Amino acid sequence: MAEPEVVDVVVLGLGVGGEEVAGRLAEAGLTVVGVERNLVGGECPYWGCIPSKMMIRAANALAEARRVDGLAGTAQVRPDWAPVAQRIRQEATDDWDDRAAVERLTGKGGRFVRGSGRLDGPGRVRVGDRVFQARHGIVLGTGTAPSVPPIEGLAGTPYWTNREAIEVEELPESLLVLGGGAIGLELSQVFARFGVRVTVVEAFDRVLAVEEPEASAVAATALRADGVEIHTGVRAARVAHGPDGFTLHGADGAEFTAERLLVVTGRRAHLDELGLDTVGVDASRRYLAVDDRLHVTDGIWAVGDVTGEGAFTHIAMYQASIVVADLLDHVRRADGGADPSGTSSVVGGAVGVASSLAATGSSGGAGSVPRADYRALPRVTFTDPEIGAVGLTEQQARERGINVQVGFTELASSTRGWIHRTEGAGFIKLVADADQGVLVGATSAGPAGGEVLSGLAVAVHAAVPLAQLRHMIYAYPTFHRAVSEALRDLGS
Numbered sequence: 488m489a490e491p492e493v494v495d496v497v498v499l500g501l502g503v504g505g506e507e508v509a510g511r512l513a514e515a516g517l518t519v520v521g522v523e524r525n526l527v528g529g530e531c532p533y534w535g536c537i538p539s540k541m542m543i544r545a546a547n548a549l550a551e552a553r554r555v556d557g558l559a560g561t562a563q564v565r566p567d568w569a570p571v572a573q574r575i576r577q578e579a580t581d582d583w584d585d586r587a588a589v590e591r592l593t594g595k596g597g598r599f600v601r602g603s604g605r606l607d608g609p610g611r612v613r614v615g616d617r618v619f620q621a622r623h624g625i626v627l628g629t630g631t632a633p634s635v636p637p638i639e640g641l642a643g644t645p646y647w648t649n650r651e652a653i654e655v656e657e658l659p660e661s662l663l664v665l666g667g668g669a670i671g672l673e674l675s676q677v678f679a680r681f682g683v684r685v686t687v688v689e690a691f692d693r694v695l696a697v698e699e700p701e702a703s704a705v706a707a708t709a710l711r712a713d714g715v716e717i718h719t720g721v722r723a724a725r726v727a728h729g730p731d732g733f734t735l736h737g738a739d740g741a742e743f744t745a746e747r748l749l750v751v752t753g754r755r756a757h758l759d760e761l762g763l764d765t766v767g768v769d770a771s772r773r774y775l776a777v778d779d780r781l782h783v784t785d786g787i788w789a790v791g792d793v794t795g796e797g798a799f800t801h802i803a804m805y806q807a808s809i810v811v812a813d814l815l816d817h818v819r820r821a822d823g824g825a826d827p828s829g830t831s832s833v834v835g836g837a838v839g840v841a842s843s844l845a846a847t848g849s850s851g852g853a854g855s856v857p858r859a860d861y862r863a864l865p866r867v868t869f870t871d872p873e874i875g876a877v878g879l880t881e882q883q884a885r886e887r888g889i890n891v892q893v894g895f896t897e898l899a900s901s902t903r904g905w906i907h908r909t910e911g912a913g914f915i916k917l918v919a920d921a922d923q924g925v926l927v928g929a930t931s932a933g934p935a936g937g938e939v940l941s942g943l944a945v946a947v948h949a950a951v952p953l954a955q956l957r958h959m960i961y962a963y964p965t966f967h968r969a970v971s972e973a974l975r976d977l978g979s
């Protein structure tokens with residue numbers, strides 16, 4: 488067996504979260520080995536957020552041009568996928584090449600190892616026949632993979648996941664989308680706007696089932712207006728694939744056909760591959776259980792989608808800051824406050840970063856690090872109109888026994904909504920804790936729903952008293968001014 492190489496920290500999986508942790512710890516002067524089996528940067532830059540938002544930008548440009556008629560003259564639109572595919576290949580993904588990302592990490596002083604790694608006992612990570620012994624910690628940032636349901640006939644067919652949908656160079660004539668969550672809806676609307684006949688099949692009784700019912704209705708109406716067929720409450724029972732494409736059979740006898748099938752029914756962490764048994768951690772769970780400093784167990788932290796705290800890049804980045812602060816605090820304590828690597832320049836690096844992060848922490852006190860707080864978790868579904876949401880939905884708040892008060896207003900009844908002709912395509916919904924006099928959740932759907940969300944996220948995060956929100960001045964005529972109307976609806 489190879490002699491273990493001793494380093495300070497090993498980061499396993501260099502997606503958004505892992506890359507951030509590895510880079511910042513390396514910059515702080517620790518010896519860091521980052522292990523990645525695929526592309527440094529992970530899902531977000533290559534098959535997720537960035538290319539999908541490029542697709543959305545292009546599809547929204549088409550939709551906006553189509554709105555010229557009746558508003559500003561006439562416009563003829565001829566969609567062409569080629570510039571979208573080219574932009575994704577050239578600008579977003581460098582033809583799915585991570586050289587720049589690897590250099591970004593090594594430029595910060597990190598070491599990079601390409602390969603599939605797994606835990607190999609306390610403090611150890613094995614990558615092929617190389618073994619690394621981490622003096623201070625291991626960070627797991629191994630993300631998730633598409634969760635494909637065990638539908639009869641599906642395995643072995645050339646169905647798409649988000650990866651094939653992002654990489655597509657030539658659009659199919661028709662597309663079945665299994666799953667009406669955020670990713671399914673975003674991609675469905677894009678493809679429909681480029682002329683693909685899209686059918687969404689969703690098992691729940693509404694699309695975007697995790698958000699407010701009003702948000703589901705707005706999204707469904709918008710997609711239908713783009714020509715998307717939506718079927719909810721359909722449990723997929725069987726899939727058949729032949730020369731003409733796919734047929735999806737619902738348990739209720741319904742049948743749907745299309746040239747291509749996109750499966751976007753959620754994501755799952757592959758804990759069974761990580762060697763967790765060698766460190767006494769249960770690998771049978773859906774996600775890695777972590778505490779509010781992202782500890783999994785002694786000497787092991789986790790970051791990003793693998794924690795199950797929300798599959799968003801901003802969660803991975805948020806958690807990365809906490810892991811970096813906590814790990815550096817741990818290093819400082821382990822070394823009795825001394826320089827972790829024995830060079831004076833590093834004292835200023837690692838300890839300096841630890842203490843400056845601690846200073847910005849929410850828990851206060853010398854040497855303390857911020858603790859994860861997901862109360863104000865923001866999420867945006869980038870359909871047109873956008874659906875922004877933060878904190879609890881009305882139903883979630885009621886399930887928690889909160890004395891709920893709801894405020895609601897249609898965007899169309901605001902001046903800006905009327906000018907914009909949003910019609911039924913937007914609203915603000917506020918969910919308040921009447922006893923505490925604060926917002927615990929909010930949804931902003933509309934042309935800039937994701938941006939309007941920002942003020943609502945501050946209100947939930949900082950528990951701004953409702954009285955303060957009512958006495959704020961909201962610029963006229965903005966979309967966010969509708970918040971004041973929703974506050975009025977909330978009552979005093």
Ligand SMILES: Cc1cc2nc3c(=O)[nH]c(=O)nc-3n(C[C@H](O)[C@H](O)[C@H](O)COP(=O)(O)OP(=O)(O)OC[C@H]3O[C@@H](n4cnc5c(N)ncnc54)[C@H](O)[C@@H]3O)c2cc1C
Pocket residue numbers: 499500501502503504505522523524525526527528529530531534535536537539602603604605628629630631649670760761790791792793797798799800801802803869
């Ligand atoms: C289509 C789509 C659109 C999205 N849009 C948005 C959006 O608009 N906004 C948003 O916030 N989020 C969005 N997301 C979610 C976002 O991409 C993820 O939340 C984010 O990528 C999570 O980062 P991560 O670091 O946890 O994991 P990942 O990005 O999944 O990275 C994990 C990395 O670990 C590597 N790995 C796994 N196991 C091993 C191993 N044993 N050894 C070595 N390497 C390993 C993998 O190869 C991978 O590169 C989107 C996702 C998809 C699919």
